[in-house]
Amino acid sequence: KAGVTQTPRYLIKTRGQQVTLSCSPISGHRSVSWYQQTPGQGLQFLFEYFSETQRNKGNFPGRFSGRQFSNSRSEMNVSTLELGDSALYLCASRRAGGLKDTQYFGPGTRLTVL
């Protein structure tokens, strides 16, 4: 069974631009969560989608948004990029809606903002 896939793996953008990252969950998984990982702040929860609905949201500004499609694939968007948005963005999927289901992470998208 294929794991969680994320595209692109690496991305370089400049300040003020916007970016869209994509995540394909494990087949049959309906929940997708997004995390930001930086050396200074560690792993921080961005948001979670389940059955195309945002179910949970972390403490990030409105520039960070996401969506989920009917096939459970998810995208996250960051508008008006700032230098501090440089990070590894991780997507994780779980089979059902319960947070106690095992969560599987993708390899991440490394975003660099210049």
Added chain:
Amino acid sequence: GESVGLHLPTLSVQEGDNSIINCAYSNSASDYFIWYKQESGKGPQFIIDIRSNMDKRQGQRVTVLLNKTVKHLSLQIAATQPGDSAVYFCAELMEYGNKLVFGAGTILRVKS
């Protein structure tokens, strides 16, 4: 955003020795905890989990201990191998907000 601490300690162990990685969690109401392993260039990988109604849970070469009195979690790795070198994260389920909060992580270095 939220995070549990900024410090990233390092544990160096000799190949074949046992490793103990510690984690202090923040919320006494948290009832589910997970350990993840993250190798360089990869996403976190699930190792083992434990619910708050347990004190100990064992997996293959790994054991997680939970001390709710002092809000402490530990991961024990038996007969540590070079392939165990990675960053290890604990995470707690915050029922309020219904989300996982990750610790800062511990770097494990295995010396051959």
